Amino acid sequence: MKRLGEILLLCCALVLLMGADSQDARFEQLGSKIMCTCSCAQMLLKCNHVGCPNSAQMIQQLHQQVNSQPNDEQVLQWFREQWGVTAVVEPATHGFELIAWLLPPIVGFSCLGLLVFIVLTWRKRAIAAGPANVVLDPHMEALRARARQETEI
């Protein structure tokens, strides 16, 4: 079992080393988070508006920012400041907009915690009630089991 774990760990490490992020990939990734501001309602790298007054300039700026800024969030922040908050289609990971990122996991995990709590409470109650309250007739139990099996309930 221990050996199997080691092999799995090694495989994971190998797989992790297979990929390497490039500047092109970063450009593509960031480009898919910025919207063209010519009111075509398309992503910057998808804008197919011929003669678009903004996309060429924005794409050039994106190239420059990707080369000069090491942090993706800084690039997006630069575009927010330069072209307005609506230019970036992803909420910022700081300030008020952080709430958009935090709300789904907070609510999700709270619900999960609540669910586990309910299940555990039910189980405790079932254990506390104990089997003493239930008088089991083996013949009836066998019939019930067969009925459950055959009706797939």
Add this chain to the structure above:
Amino acid sequence: MPLLGSFCLLFALALSAYCFVVGIVGAVRKDFVGYRMAETARRAGMATFAAVTLAAFALVWAAFANDFSLSYILHHSNRSLAAPYKFAVLWSGQEGSLLFWSWLLATYGFVLRWRHKVDQRLVAITSMVLAGIQVFFLLLCNFVANPFGVEPGPIALDGAGLNPLLQYPEMVIHPPMLYLGYVGFSLPFAFALAALIMRYPGEKWIHITRRWTMVTWLFLSVGISLGAHWAYAVLGWGGYWGWDPVENASLLPWITGTAFLHSVMMQEKRGMMKMWNIWLIFTTFMLAILGTMLTRGGAVSSVHAFAQSAIGAWFYWFLGIVFVVCLTFFIINRDHLASENQLESLVSRESSFMFNNLVLLAAMFAVLCGTLFPILSEAVRGYKITVGGPFFNKVVIPIGLFLIFLTAVGPLLAWGSTSWGSIKRNFAIPFFSSVALGVGLIAFGMRPFSDMSHFYAWSTFVLCTLVIATITSEFIRGGLVLRGKMNTNLLFAIFHLMRRNMRRYGGYVVHFGMILFFIGVAGQAFNQEKELEMGIGDKLQVGHYTLTLTADNHDDTPVYESQATILDVQKDGRYYTTLYPERRAYKASGGQPLTVVANHISLQEDLYVIYEGQNEGRPIIKAFINPLVVWVWIGVIVVVFGTGLALVPNAVRVTVAVPAAVPAIDNQQDMQPAGVGK
């Protein structure tokens, strides 16, 4: 005819108001007079259907008669519009679509009231709830967005025509399907509220509404899919889902409806989750109304802006009233919803349903949060931020992956509790199949850790294999058990197995369809695209395709002007196909452009080419390679087929002869779903 339509709308409002008010009186008075009043309310409800049908017919008639004295017809039709689209005028604008909504609701109500003998008292109160919803929509049709409003000034010779983007065969079907879905959820909602109001004993209301809910869910699924296909085939941006607020709005009730379809089984079979189910169906209905409000109200920016107006405030009020009514009756009668059973184990079918519901609700909340966050941002910070695809992909995809995992695990767990032995036995083959596929994909060159989208795609393929293996093993194990009992071959045994429990095995087919859908979606991670300004004879290389421009033609028809190219396509140096991407400008709509996508479909990938426009007389061509997209549409077809199967009644009613001698059964090993275990 428009005068008749206008009159019918008013008459329908009076009838549905009568149905609602007298229905309440009939429900309160439980004597003979109350019964007679409820009967008149039922008949008034049925007459509402006739009145709204006449109104809808009058509007369609006006479209066919080119009656441009009506403002609605003037702005949504013209003389050269083809007949099917004239019919589609009914739902192509704000006023018409509200009338269409009213008509669908009246139709559902008519069927319900017609079949009132299922349970007269329950149907009477359900009918009253439906009438309340009908009153709201007819109020809108009569006083806020009247489709029979007359255009001031002289009558125009021709209309503005239908939006060219909507002149597409699927657009004739997509909105009615969506509306059938949205409106259809009114029925289970009305039944649930009625059952709560009258403290209806037992789960009969769920049995009555089960098929309604499934059919409604099916309509909504088809409606959403047709919309996605339309976006892919017509809008020409290379994708089919853009996380637009209105798309999200249609997804929200679909997610909670899906959760309801699953959790309702807990109530039917174990008498559990009654409160949850009631609120799930209430929420589904309210989300359907919210979806309509988002589409109509203009609260969020959307590509579906054609339907926006100041009507949203009415929906806010309606939504508030619905919530207060639901909450009031829930508080008054909540003791009626106490659970009959309790969960015995975390590793059981019940808990898998609960987790499934939790995950679906988390997905719904994430989509709702992203959709409404711009409104929150505007209220708090004074400006509206944009929340688009990247946010939704980051938040929803992990939830979706967990959901696929649960789809694999759930069916193999037994009701009550599952033993460790049975888990090991049932999961061994599916687990090793999926691990083998994961390793195989890496061995064949997939790099899941090079990019997050590739990791998601790889995880999707692995988890989908797990689901396919579990579904297959369910069918085969069940088939093997029956083959032994029936002395027949495996295929016939599987067929017979399905006929015994159509709902369960139809459900598995639906799961299989969803898996195909997810495989198609995962293909997006490997999309490629290239754009080039081309002259005659120029070549565009994208992936292993070479596109050669052989002609660039201009055409002028009475309806539109077009610019089209002919592209010869070679794949790996051999002739593959010829594509004809085109761009049209519709004259009636002031030259509004429309992209005619040239798409060559295969099971492996789509070669999707668009004519973007011209630069100094030279066409600009953009080509996409979209892998596995066709599996999205195949998945939807399988989902439709599976839902159809689940709707078919079982062929065999299983009876257990009580006096039969039964051998002792080891519960740990044998109380598993049929086909599981040995």
